[in-house]
Amino acid sequence: MQPPPDEFDLSQLLTRSARLALPAAQANGLQFLFDYEGDLPWVRGDEAVLTELVHDLLAEGVSMTSTGHLFFTTEVTVVDARSCRMVLRAASTAVLRDAPQISAACNASQGVRGRLDESVGRAHVQGLDVELSLQTFPGDGTVIRLECTLPVTRWIPQQADARQARAWLVADPPSAFESLTRRLQRLGWYTSAFRTPADALTQIAQIQAGRGTAPALVVARGVSGLPLDEFSTLALRLPRTVQVVLALLPGIVPEAALPATVDVRVAPFSPQELLEMTELACSHTVTPTGETRPAPLGLSDRKRILVAEDNPVNQIVAKEMLQVLGFEVAIAADGFEAVESCRREAPDAVLMDIQMPRLDGLQASRALRELQRRGELPEFPIIGATASPTTSEECRANGMQGFVSKPLDMNELANELRECIR
CATH class of the missing domain: 3.30.565.10 (Histidine kinase-like ATPase, C-terminal domain)
Incomplete structure (x- = not known):
């Protein structure tokens, strides 16, 4: 048997x-x-x-x-x-x-x-x-x-709550840790991004002077460009209650000796590991004394982008790219849904496909601008997205403030959003 x-x-x-x-x-x-x-x-x-x-x-x-x-x-x-x-x-x-x-x-x-x-x-x-x-x-x-x-x-259930404990994420580019950022913020963490350990070290003096809050967790991305001497210095200058983690690819080992306080883990982290980090942070609660710079962000601090797109593949790709860039995302499958979604909850910006059934992107953009003109909606930018011959001038003539071509390129999308959202 x-x-x-x-x-x-x-x-x-x-x-x-x-x-x-x-x-x-x-x-x-x-x-x-x-x-x-x-x-x-x-x-x-x-x-x-x-x-x-x-x-x-x-x-x-x-x-x-x-x-x-x-x-x-x-x-x-x-x-x-x-x-x-x-x-x-x-x-x-x-x-x-x-x-x-x-x-x-x-x-x-x-x-x-x-x-x-x-x-x-x-x-x-x-x-x-x-x-x-x-x-x-x-x-x-x-x-x-x-x-x-x-x-x-x-x-x-994943119901641990870090109670706004601070997590410092060290990675160059910072977007390399964006998925980890979202996962931590779901568990109640407030996160700050640093490109190098030296950038994070500049915050230590402010914390020691009472002008900031010490992190409960520091995670660095262990790639070849990470200066391990600076990272070791950062680990040694942090309070011993701080969890300091070096995230490495599978099969990679650190190129130099690290302080005993550094926990070397394989990336990406499992949900159980994140829960354990969160529970440990809750056992060492720190009373905030002020904000560090860059200001820590929680899930509720993210700007919200509405993606109006009828193609299911493009919906997922656009959503994932925008989340990597630090935004929360809502989806509308056509122009009618986009207008109704904005009426229910105004977004910080709309990424609008031009060619959609029922109501296309140009028509939806004009409808949203009319609602804003009448004072029924607040102002927000609309960015057109298309693989068709539609020109940026045509998009702007219909109320759009920006334009990106398809298939989407993350750098182009990031630059356009940076221009439109202040």
């Missing part, structure tokens, strides 16, 4: 998959970003099969994407005391192979044997019912989506 399947931590499995994909993605010239949102369940099933399935999908995304970004996002929700729903998305800014080839790659992987009903996008893989979909649009990108329900044996 076969023994019952083993119990395993689903969040750890997904984190390990992200860690395996990260070095290959960076070697391929990609910016790889991992985000985990939701509960932390232990589930029952064949861990090896699920690991291989997730790994194969990520490997497919990495191997077929030569430039741009690969976003790996996971959402895990405990439905009841006995099951959880997992939704995994691998969104690429490049176009991958078509759906049958992706499906064949999954079914042909070693140890994973199953059948695929391509008409409905469902696979049965060794007792695991998986819904697999792929959406690809020439010139825009690709999203692979995997969804399945797993039996839960026990679980904990």
